[in-house]
Amino acid sequence: MALIEVTGLVKSFKDGERETRVLKGIDLEVGRGEFVSIVGRSGAGKSTLMYQMSLLDEPTEGDVLVEGRSTREMATEEETLMRLTEFGYVFQDYALLPDLSALENVVLPLLMQGKSKGEAEAIAARALAKVELTHRLKNLPSQMSGGEQQRAAIARAIAHAPKLLFADEPTANLDRQSSGQVVTIFKELHAAGQTIIMVTHEEEYARAAGRIVTIDDGKVLSDVSLSEQ
């Protein structure tokens, strides 16, 4: 069974009378341990697809199945719980809470999962060590570089060992060196078994994944597994 499966996914936006169909029927399966890049030109619908898959938005038609379970009729609380425990998110801009230090940003969702403060801090420190931020634990986001913030955000996304890591253009705001670091981290995570779905613009980073799905005009244009090439 696929870890996550998208069937007949349609998303349209109403703007008064006019209705814009952004996703026009997408079917996609991602298995456990896969690293999938989603590419396509700007406005193709990559982000929109990611929001539907990661339960941040409600599709107009179709369904998202997580481990075979439909999420169509799922209650809001259950979706929130699934995002908390099963998913991890890395956004394009670093998205750390400005009043919390790097460590505290990682601790917060762990506390929400019911971990004790000590346990949460230990897990968070380990996650931050993985992204080489041990020297920045106490820094507020405003006291970190863009690359450091994005690495802290990755630590927050993976600390609870999610089944699925979503990343929407995680390197878009970073310089080459920091981007390279982020992609390297993703590769390492993948090597350790982490399932990753990453949207990206950059051909080079897309090739870090084992599979590249190209979206165009709200449909899947191609779906290529690199090892099979």
Place this chain on the structure above:
Amino acid sequence: MFSLANIRVGWYLAVRQIRRASLYTTGLIVFVMLLTFLNLVVVTGLLVGIVVGIGNQFKSQETGDVVLSPLDTKDYIVETPEVLAFVQGLPGVEHIAARYLTGGTIEANYLTNTGPNTVANETGAQIEGIDPSAENAFSGLARYVKEGSYFSPGDYDAVILGPQLIDRYSFGKQPGLTPLENVYPGTKIRLTVGGATRDVVVKGILNVPANSPLAARVFMPAPEVRALMQRDDQNVTEIGIELAPGADAAAFRDLLLRSGVGADAKVETFADAIPSGVQEIQDTFGAIGNAVGSVGLVVAGITIFIVIFINAVTRRKFIGIAKGIGIAGGAIELSYVFQSLFYAAIGSSIGLLILYGFLVPYIDAHPIVLPISNAIIVAPVLGTLERVALLVGATVIAGYLPARIIVRKNTLDSILGRNT
């Protein structure tokens, strides 16, 4: 909303937001809370304190804790010497003041006011015959002398006047009160009681509020007043009894009644004797204070609302992200409730400290001198705590509502900064 995880995460967020908020902003909000608290407690306390101040004045200057006055059928206290002797022998009695009271008139400028068309500068007054040293021990009368001086032993033909009898201190001419002009210590005035007239010298003039029982009285040593009244008995008109601090006035009254003093005099505690209507005035002032306080409460509520609203709006994207990664909306709402609670708690705590640590004891010792009375602050602890609860409640609601408005917005819209 009140799950354990929500409370923990809400607390975690709140503590860090407060810790990292600008000290200036925090200080300002706490200051608003403090002012609101003082407005709630002190305004009412002062208004009530004005009325209590009026009452206290009667107690300390006239009645004491228990007061004896003539029975309705008499105009003096029967067998005064026996009553006094009995009362003096009772435990717990600190001071006793026995007074002769009679109506009379005083006239000034009678040597110059001789023209055929001039009106005599005279006014009615209550003449009070006192034992100067006992009266001073009882009410501290000497303390109130502003011009001239208090009686000394052997004074004869000397009077001390309340300020309302003197033109320059009184409210002016009123029916039944035409204050004396050009009267200073040393001035001679003419005193008439019944058919007897005496020329006396003004020895002192008091400084007390207009509604003090001393304000319109003529004080004179008792033997001379007795002579003016043409009395040869020793029966006085009023006996004020001051008990040791903390003594139970009602129990003392009942003791006197049981001992038969009730056959010679009317026995009342200060509370019995206080004119009816005073309690109503006190309640009215209390209500006015509460009305003023509730306006302050609304202002404090709006302040908190705006502060939290602006805080939440500027963090809307991060609230969206927090919800996106699975932080419950209730936890975020709680974090703002905790922040509001913090402001209210700090503001109220500082307020309580100022109130009971400084204001109440200080004003008790140095009442605020107002034309109407020497006001104190009446702030019973229970009433104050009620107001703290009110302030905290209002603050929590004022913090919760804006947080809820922002937190309930669509998660993705918040993350992307979209407005729908």
